[in-house]
Amino acid sequence: MKTKQHGAVVGLIAAGALLLTACGSDNNTGPGGSTSGATASGVAVECGGKTKLNAEGSSAQKNAIDTFIQAYKAKCSGADLAYNPSGSGAGVKNFNAGQVDFGGSDSALSKDKGEVEAAAKRCATNPAWHLPLVFGPVAIGYKLDGVKDLVLDGDVTAKIFNGTVKKWNDPAIKALNSGATLPDKDIKVVYRSDESGTTDNFQKYLKIASKGSWTQGDGKQFKGGVGEGKEKSAGVAQATGSVDGAITYVELSFAQDNQLSLAKIDAGQGPVELTNETVGKAIDGAKIKGEGNDLVLDLDSIYGTTAAGSYPLLLATYEIVCSKGYDADTAKAVKAFLTVAATDGQAGLADAGYAPLPKAFQDKLLTAIKAIA
Known part of the structure; x- marks a missing residue:
């Protein structure tokens, strides 16, 4: 943050x-x-x-x-x-x-x-x-000339960040972006090189939302095994904003500061844009696994949501x-x-x-x- x-x-x-x-x-x-x-x-x-x-x-x-x-x-x-x-x-x-x-x-x-x-x-x-x-909210921020309206889901996002999907015109991305002109360009992943709660939450999201495509685990160190590491949120956002074809995960304000495009997330009910309303719906749908007034969240209920209009990456x-x-x-x-x-x-x-x-x-x-x- x-x-x-x-x-x-x-x-x-x-x-x-x-x-x-x-x-x-x-x-x-x-x-x-x-x-x-x-x-x-x-x-x-x-x-x-x-x-x-x-x-x-x-x-x-x-x-x-x-x-x-x-x-x-x-x-x-x-x-x-x-x-x-x-x-x-x-x-x-x-x-x-x-x-x-x-x-x-x-x-x-x-x-x-x-x-x-x-x-x-x-x-x-x-x-x-x-x-x-x-x-x-955590944004999937990217820079890709000519593409300002990109849709991703948990499966494809996981495959991008573990190196399985390497090109922007990969059929898996095309299937989520019917009608879009996607370039034959390498995807350049940028990740946090320092320990980060954002990385931990992003990898937990991938583990749940990808339904098996992310097998690298979670934790505060990025485990995707692909891309270029940069320190701090400012570092990954700046690096992504300076290279055409780059993509990262970062807190919203840093993505906006660096004029990154923001991917919409499709969790099965259509593409969802990152807005206050869609984030609020995800929070509202969160289940509590703590007892009584101990409000420990069941993060799986957020990251794995399929509720219409909910942005799950928080x-x-x-x-x-x-x-x-x-x-x-x-x-x-x-x-x-x-x-x-x-x-x-x-x-x-x-x-x-x-x-x-x-x-x-x-x-x-x-x-x-x-x-x-």
């Missing part, structure tokens, strides 16, 4: 503005106080408690957290949060060690690694909950919090921050390249946040 705001996502901005509108600081109180004020969407926020929260973790959500912080400070006078984008591993480690009030992670706590048990110990023998608060990040076990001041502030983040804070997300939460999913999060004790 990007660490600076991007203003060109006009369609997403409009959709985000329709979903939620930022509000001012009505009914605010000072540190330690409380309020019966509400967010722009009418959700009650009780400010107060700990005046400065600390959180750490996923760099993918850094720009979203910055947006949330501004909304939190506007709603709760004197309140603040410091976020260190040190990476998911450090976020989990330091949350479990009690050094931060909540952690940000691209993936759920691992029982096999002892993270679930360590989190429960940190939370005074209470389970930690996963709150998927930030979703970012990156989700969690806020990992104690269900119980905070002191009273910390619990109050954590709940206030998360409530504002899930409501007023959503208004600025589209401008930063993220997807605002659809209403039904927002309601699930608010129910969980309210239950934190």
Whole structure:
């Protein structure tokens, strides 16, 4: 995800503005106080408690957290949060060690690694909950002269990124793009050379959506065995934008910054363009495999969706919090921050390249946040 705001996502901005509108600081109180004020969407926020929260973790959500912080400070006078984008591993480690009030992670706590048990110990023998608060669409960005309207599916995308499909006029691509003039040109794959949550999610998508064509596995290192590696999202987007015939996977705002064309994805119900609405449909259709208010996502339900109008290629990040076990001041502030983040804070997300939460999913999060004790 990007660490600076991007203003060109006009369609997403409009959709985000329709979903939620930022509000001012009505009914605010000072540190330690409380309020019966509400967010722009009418959700009650009780400010107060700990005046400065600390959180750490996923760099993918850094720009979203910055947006949330501004909304939190506007709603709760004197309140603040410091976020260190040190990476998911450090976020989990330091949350479990009690050094931060909540952690940000691209993936759920691992029982096999002892993270679930360590989190429960940190939370005074209470389970930690996963709150998927930030979703970012991942684009399949490409540069191909004369081709601005390209359709791909999971199978063909997997074959491109593992080197099975090598030419832009391959019959497999032609079959998805009837009537298009595709050049007899080599496909030049560009991938992340550094460890990346985006790579991990992209490969998980390929594993599910390709229905057997992607056998290389997942993980934060690209395993396709083909193409040219570049560091960071900016690196892959710039490299793709500079070479005709290139293709990559990258967060939306970077693709737009480099004027990449964006492939539509056909999951069996026709081509789907990447928009706020189509991403929202995918989020709405996501299944929860966690219990109760522990909202661990079943990523297969997103990546493998065949629902009409759903764009399935997303990156989700969690806020990992104690269900119980905070002191009273910390619990109050954590709940206030998360409530504002899930409501007023959503208004600025589209401008930063993220997807605002659809209403039904927002309601699930608010129910969980309210239950934190």
